[in-house]
Amino acid sequence: MIYAKQYGEGLPPLVVIHGLFGNADNWHSIAQKWAEHFTVYCLDLPNHGRSSGLAPITFPAMAKVINEWLEENQLSQFYLLGHSLGGKVAMQLASDYPEKVLKLVVADIAPVNYTPSHTEIFKGLKEIDRQLPATRKEADQILAQFEPNIGVRQFLLKNLQRQDNGGHTLALGLDNLMAGYHTILSAPLLSDGISVETLFIKGEKSPYILPEHQSATLKFFPNATVKMIPDTGHWLHAEKPTTFASLVRRFLAP
Numbered sequence: 559m560i561y562a563k564q565y566g567e568g569l570p571p572l573v574v575i576h577g578l579f580g581n582a583d584n585w586h587s588i589a590q591k592w593a594e595h596f597t598v599y600c601l602d603l604p605n606h607g608r609s610s611g612l613a614p615i616t617f618p619a620m621a622k623v624i625n626e627w628l629e630e631n632q633l634s635q636f637y638l639l640g641h642s643l644g645g646k647v648a649m650q651l652a653s654d655y656p657e658k659v660l661k662l663v664v665a666d667i668a669p670v671n672y673t674p675s676h677t678e679i680f681k682g683l684k685e686i687d688r689q690l691p692a693t694r695k696e697a698d699q700i701l702a703q704f705e706p707n708i709g710v711r712q713f714l715l716k717n718l719q720r721q722d723n724g725g726h727t728l729a730l731g732l733d734n735l736m737a738g739y740h741t742i743l744s745a746p747l748l749s750d751g752i753s754v755e756t757l758f759i760k761g762e763k764s765p766y767i768l769p770e771h772q773s774a775t776l777k778f779f780p781n782a783t784v785k786m787i788p789d790t791g792h793w794l795h796a797e798k799p800t801t802f803a804s805l806v807r808r809f810l811a812p
Contacts, residue, residue: 560627561608563600566593570660571633572810574600575624577642577667578676578742579683579714579730581607588795591803595811596637601627603644605731607717612731615738617650617746625655634658637810641665641795642766646746649778652756653748662756662779663806666764666792668771669778672743678704680736683714683728690725694718697726713793748778756782757809759802761790 563582572592576584582600589598604612604623612619624647638659640648645667652659682704691697697718701711717728756779760767775782787794787801795802
């Protein structure tokens with residue numbers, strides 16, 4: 559089961575997919591901006607938020623589950639946006655169901671393999687699930703032993719949910735995500751020459767889209783353009799929300 563939060567009533571619809579450890583609520587403020595022009599559906603990926611678990615994790619399997627949700631909600635054609643892991647899933651959707659995606663926006667990720675960078679975060683999140691801290695402050699103290707960046711911790715702790723016994727756990731399928739982490743890091747399984755008009759948006763300070771990724775990107779998405787948002791990192795939609803929202807809107811509905 560896929561959870562989605564809807565904003566607005568315009569056509570065509572815009573489907574938004576968050577990144578690893580995120581959820582639909584991360585996009586609340588920016589979705590409200592887009593809702594003036596589109597019906598926006600912010601999804602929770604499998605193993606995230608209020609969506610069901612999925613194992614084993616593969617990109618075609620995640621795309622299939624989302625496509626089932628699309629069919630249940632009679633969304634036959636739509637604009638599609640994904641950030642980070644959500645960008646890889648969005649690419650897979652465009653490859654597997656090309657007739658449905660009117661335009662594609664991929665935020666700060668490329669169709670390539672990446673090296674591990676979340677090992678300590680996984681350890682910290684597992685420790686929260688083990689200890690079931692009574693307060694958000696206690697959860698942050700646990701996580702701080704593994705992740706020093708307070709901004710990253712605040713983002714991760716948005717997954718906290720209170721249990722009936724008063725303790726806090728995480729709205730994440732951690733075991734599934736850890737078991738599938740090698741797949742999450744890998745390139746999606748794409749067909750060559752996906753013809754949909756595509757916009758890749760890079761954060762200037764982010765290492766996730768690099769010049770050496772250009773050949774792979776154009777191999778799969780020959781109709782792609784790349785735009786860069788200055789002075790931003792990987793979380794470009796959170797760091798420069800107005801710039802990001804405007805760039806996406808102009809691409810989708812010029």
